[in-house]
Amino acid sequence: MRRELGIFCAVVVMCGFLFWSNHDFGNAGNILNLSRQAAMLGIFAIGSSFVIITGGIDLSVGGIIGLTGVLIAKISSPSIHCLHYPLWMGIGIAMAVALLIGLCQGLLISKLKLPPFIVTLAGMLLWRGLAQIITHGGTLGLGTSPLINLSTEGLFRYGYHSVLAYPVLMFIGVIILAGYLLHATVFGRYVFAIGGNRDAARYSGIPVDRVETLTYVISAGLAGVAGICYASYIGQMTYLVGNGYELNAIAAAVIGGVSLRGGEGSVLGAIIGSIMLELIQNGIILFKWVYHVAGQRKVFTISSNWTYFITGAVILLAVLIDQLASNFNERKRLRRQAQVIAAKQEGGKTAAGAG
Amino acid sequence: MAHDYILQMHGVTKRFPGVTALEKVDLELRSGEVLALMGENGAGKSTLMKILGGAQPPDEGTLRIDGNPVEFRHVSDSRRHGIVLVHQELMMATNLDVAGNIFLGSETCRWGMLQRRAMHTASESLLRRVGLACSPATLVGSLTPGQMQMVEIAKALSHKARILILDEPTSSLTLTESEQLFKIIGDLRRQGIAIIYISHRMEEVQRLADRVIVLRDGKRVGELQREQITQQKIVSMMVGRELTNWYPPLRPAAQYPAILEVDNLIVPGAPCPVSFVAGAGEILGFAGLVGAGRTELMQAIFGVTPPIGGVVTLNGKHFRPRSPRDAINRGIYLAPEDRKHHGLVLPMSIAQNISMPDVCNYKPFGWLHRRQEATVAKKQLNALRIKAPGVKYRVGSLSGGNQQKVVLGKWLAMQPKILILDEPTRGVDVGAKAEIYREMMELAQQGVTILMVSSEMEEILGMSDRIVVMRERRLEGILPRQQATQENIAALMTGAGKT
Amino acid sequence: MRMCPKLTLLAATLGLTIGLAGCSKGGNSGGQTGTSTSGSAAAKPVHVFPQSSPIKLAFVSNNVANYWNFAHAGVRAFAKKTGIRVTFREPAKGTVAEQNQIIEDLVTEGYNGIAISVIAPNDQIRTLDSAARSLNLVCVDSDAPKSDRLMYIGTMNYNAGLLMGKEIVKLLPKGGQIAIFVGNLAARNAYRRLDGIEHVIKGHNIKIVAKKEDNQDYALARSNAENVISAFPHLKLVCGLYSYNGALAAAAVKAAGDEGKIKVIAFDQDPDTLQDIKTGLINATIVQNPFMEGYLSCKYLRNICANGMKAVPASANVDTGVQIVDVGNLAAYQTKLAKMMASK
Structure with a gap:
């Protein structure tokens, strides 16, 4: 929880700082955009977290996001080169495909003991390649499909905006479900146990293979959900949609305290990590600093070219501070233990001396 | 006289938290001599050799090479003086060729380029010295364990070894390979190389050793010259100790109704099937040397490595365990030997570890019932007197004894029928040991069958109603309490009883 | 220890992913203007x-x-x-x-x-x-x-830029802040178009307040537009230089409720772009031939x-040649396109 709290504080400080530098940061429009962007990232970052907590890794989520979007467009878009079936069919088939992909990858990893990195690396290329084949390398527009409205419409209107856009609502649903699954159920306990010590989990009779497979199904399924949101958000699909997003998911999870060693992490962490990542993007554009040189008003802004650099620095800092804190605690614990032993020996000696 | 010795160790003492591994041990070695170092598991042989190899510094004591005092802080220090340790578990890069392994870490190179030709030529002459007829370009992964052993020795020779330490060199060799090894040991001795030979096998020691030094509980208890060496003498030196008083009073010998029958169970990798019967409320001890196949047998019964043949009968029901879950559902539980790797999830709490196999029973409507989980854990915490601030405490921060109690608690919370304890007191301090013994006795009284694997002779004798002795993955014999003496067991364990 | 190989491999994927992004032009019509060869x-x-x-x-x-x-x-x-x-x-x-x-x-x-x-x-x-x-x-x-x-x-991408610039000046007679969205500004077709725009708008009180690249990540293209709209409340016009930028910037404008307040200019004739011209969300697009x-x-x-x-x-x-398509000539242009495609 320490890590989540730390990053949460960092997010709050960053928000305050951005608001101070540019009051437009606090505009309803910006906050709602930010929440929608973070929601879409958060949906599949939570999925990835399940896999990472078992000690695995899923590199195929970006590919699955692209493939689901392309499938929905291909099957149900009213535009040219598309099949014009109803929208529910497109979404249904795309989600089924995503879940099936997760199942296949999960079985390969858990039953055949193939390394998750390799299986999902192959998946990343396979599913993106499949999307490329379906689109012939080009673009499939969603045209007038009602799906377009998903990303902008929502509940509770405030002025022009919906306070809760559908992607945010979906995100909340995912948070509740995933939080319940990971932190309140037996399944979640097993996920942590496998990540903490796979052998001990097996020796305790935990169905390791089945639980592991399920985490990959969850990851792929949530990538599919994110794929639906992205399709709606951008309205035209190419096979490149979602390219590299698996690393965003991993970055969000890691910033939020999910350990790549497995056994550590939380849904809350993945949420905060996602908000952090999107906040960096948003902040780089919104940050401005007004100053005066010789009576002339000047504005300092950050170039977008700094995005990668700052994101990298934040990831490294988050992990570094966490490690330093745990090193400090460990040293404190060892020192206390040494004192106890010393005290015991002292007692033993006096006793021996008396005897 | 003193400079007659190539190596003298004097008053070597090494303490670890909680135990004194070595206490004022002396050891001396002449060149061209084969010294057998003997003792039970945990007698201090490995620690002594680690000190000699420079892997661990001694707390007290002196080392002299050729009469000059030396201090080893690192493996390279002892290497410089020509001391080379060949480990029991061969440490080789199986993906490299023979020459690559011989020169691993000391490659000849020029301008950073490996000089393969030079290394191959040098390897060839080394291989000839150890009598291994294979090309230096052979992949080590394709060699037999015996050939790998030779490569290790060739590697030792390449370091200009004057003192060669062989730790259980024949444990994975076939008879002919062992013969080959003995011939080479003879050759090396003639070349003036001193050899420290660690083995449990009586016949080898009798055949090879010029001298035997026996360690017990970290102390040097005796020395035998070549003409004095007999198996009886060695065994009595190794085990000659009195039982300490922390064992609960022995129960009167009784007949226990059979509950568990293991019938012709074939453990993967074992040479022949194993059968035995255990009674309800009986404590069955499994004695044997390290690697005798006891752990593997237990893992097969528990379903971790499912047996490939045979049948287990519990309460008249036949089955062949397929997975741990299979065994757990029938009430057969295993507290593994390596509790850090197999027994516990260290980053998780005591309560979470205790509930792990049984957590399914705490879920109304899919929710984890944390309060019930805590209640169950608290009960075990009190019953086993686990010293921890609370059930939410991280298991990884507990002491060894308390960790072992958590492993026990995990199974006791589920009413065991058969409880398998693999080395239940390894790494556990004396106080916790006594408590674990008392707990075991209580369980047995309640009718729980306990299969206890132990490498500590005292523990076997102090706790068991009957003793199963295993050797080289075979069941050598089952001794009732009355016939079980240290000498009998040791003889069966080492194979000294035969011939 | 377990982490090390994983991270190395991660780095490898990173390379791979970037490679993937680099190997396509994402459907935009790239171009090199021959600046008059001798x-x-x-x-x-x-x-x-x-x-x-x-x-x-x-x-x-x-x-x-x-x-x-x-x-x-x-x-x-x-x-x-x-x-x-x-x-x-x-x-x-x-x-x-x-x-x-x-x-x-x-x-x-x-x-x-x-x-x-x-x-x-x-x-x-x-x-x-x-x-x-x-x-x-x-x-x-x-x-x-x-x-x-x-x-x-x-x-001629520079000529296309000039035309685009003229359209911007026409849409913003009083001047104001504008933002540019583009895949890669380093690509010649992109910066030649931008050169043309900058040449025309000079002296018309029009200021480019943001130039955002997206490396053909469509979602980033849209969130860039959303973020810029939030950052510059006085923005008057957004201009997409790659084929997909126009429709995505238009979607962001619509989501922000700034329809009509912020004008949109696009490039190329993507179906979405033409659709948005019809509804008035995009004011004009520059089409190639x-x-x-x-x-x-x-x-x-x-x-x-x-x-x-x-x-x-x-x-x-x-x-x-390039031409402007806006709501006035859209129908005629679409008929022309349909005729072209029909001439099989």
Whole structure:
């Protein structure tokens, strides 16, 4: 929880700082955009977290996001080169495909003991390649499909905006479900146990293979959900949609305290990590600093070219501070233990001396 | 006289938290001599050799090479003086060729380029010295364990070894390979190389050793010259100790109704099937040397490595365990030997570890019932007197004894029928040991069958109603309490009883 | 310890992913304007073939994209009119290696002329030159001015920028803040368009407050637009330089409730873009003429094969032109497109 709290504080400080530098940061429009962007990232970052907590890794989520979007467009878009079936069919088939992909990858990893990195690396290329084949390398527009409205419409209107856009609502649903699954159920306990010590989990009779497979199904399924949101958000699909997003998911999870060693992490962490990542993007554009040189008003802004650099620095800092804190605690614990032993020996000696 | 010795160790003492591994041990070695170092598991042989190899510094004591005092802080220090340790578990890069392994870490190179030709030529002459007829370009992964052993020795020779330490060199060799090894040991001795030979096998020691030094509980208890060496003498030196008083009073010998029958169970990798019967409320001890196949047998019964043949009968029901879950559902539980790797999830709490196999029973409507989980854990915490601030405490921060109690608690919370304890007191301090013994006795009284694997002779004798002795993955014999003496067991364990 | 190999591999994937992003142009019509090559055309090998045997021509695109469907239509129109068969080839992955392979295959198959949209103008000169030794080579849409190609036919991106700039000035008579969205500003087609815009808007009180790149990540293209709209409340106009930028910026404008307040200018004729023009969300788009690129390149190739460089203009450049499409001429333009595509 320490890590989540730390990053949460960092997010709050960053928000305050951005608001101070540019009051437009606090505009309803910006906050709602930010929440929608973070929601879409958060949906599949939570999925990835399940896999990472078992000690695995899923590199195929970006590919699955692209493939689901392309499938929905291909099957149900009213535009040219598309099949014009109803929208529910497109979404249904795309989600089924995503879940099936997760199942296949999960079985390969858990039953055949193939390394998750390799299986999902192959998946990343396979599913993106499949999307490329379906689109012939080009673009499939969603045209007038009602799906377009998903990303902008929502509940509770405030002025022009919906306070809760559908992607945010979906995100909340995912948070509740995933939080319940990971932190309140037996399944979640097993996920942590496998990540903490796979052998001990097996020796305790935990169905390791089945639980592991399920985490990959969850990851792929949530990538599919994110794929639906992205399709709606951008309205035209190419096979490149979602390219590299698996690393965003991993970055969000890691910033939020999910350990790549497995056994550590939380849904809350993945949420905060996602908000952090999107906040960096948003902040780089919104940050401005007004100053005066010789009576002339000047504005300092950050170039977008700094995005990668700052994101990298934040990831490294988050992990570094966490490690330093745990090193400090460990040293404190060892020192206390040494004192106890010393005290015991002292007692033993006096006793021996008396005897 | 003193400079007659190539190596003298004097008053070597090494303490670890909680135990004194070595206490004022002396050891001396002449060149061209084969010294057998003997003792039970945990007698201090490995620690002594680690000190000699420079892997661990001694707390007290002196080392002299050729009469000059030396201090080893690192493996390279002892290497410089020509001391080379060949480990029991061969440490080789199986993906490299023979020459690559011989020169691993000391490659000849020029301008950073490996000089393969030079290394191959040098390897060839080394291989000839150890009598291994294979090309230096052979992949080590394709060699037999015996050939790998030779490569290790060739590697030792390449370091200009004057003192060669062989730790259980024949444990994975076939008879002919062992013969080959003995011939080479003879050759090396003639070349003036001193050899420290660690083995449990009586016949080898009798055949090879010029001298035997026996360690017990970290102390040097005796020395035998070549003409004095007999198996009886060695065994009595190794085990000659009195039982300490922390064992609960022995129960009167009784007949226990059979509950568990293991019938012709074939453990993967074992040479022949194993059968035995255990009674309800009986404590069955499994004695044997390290690697005798006891752990593997237990893992097969528990379903971790499912047996490939045979049948287990519990309460008249036949089955062949397929997975741990299979065994757990029938009430057969295993507290593994390596509790850090197999027994516990260290980053998780005591309560979470205790509930792990049984957590399914705490879920109304899919929710984890944390309060019930805590209640169950608290009960075990009190019953086993686990010293921890609370059930939410991280298991990884507990002491060894308390960790072992958590492993026990995990199974006791589920009413065991058969409880398998693999080395239940390894790494556990004396106080916790006594408590674990008392707990075991209580369980047995309640009718729980306990299969206890132990490498500590005292523990076997102090706790068991009957003793199963295993050797080289075979069941050598089952001794009732009355016939079980240290000498009998040791003889069966080492194979000294035969011939 | 367990983490180390995983992280190394992660780094490897990162490389791979970036590689993936780099190997496609994401459907935008990339282009190189030939900034007037000198009269050295005479030194380049021109091949005139006897009239007796039928000539074989080929058209090679730089990837698979909607844009090329129109060029294909132009090629087909030419073939139908003249009876000359023209092969249409598309490198599926859009890589240099693939395109070079296609060129070499066409040379071996004895083609007389190739029109090509070059993927990497500076890296493919050797392949292009060796092809030019045995057949007539012209560049279309994307130029390789340093090679032995005989001429360039296509959009002059600088001219397109000028037109775009004029439209911006027309939409913002009183001036104001504008923002530019683009895939890669380092690409020549992108910065030549921008040069043109900047040249025209100078002195009209129009200020470019943001230029955001997205590396063809469509979601990033949209969130860039959203963030910029939030950051600059006085923004008057957004301008998308790649084909997808217009529709995505328009979606962001619509989501922000700034429809009408922030004007949108797009590039190319993506279906979404045309749809948004119809609803008034996008004020205008600059369209290229891929149909003419297809048609004219074949026509010039045939002339060169028959009569040498006589019919080629001295500059060796033929501008296929750009035009503004807005709500006024949308219907007419769409009819024209439909007619082109129908001419099978």
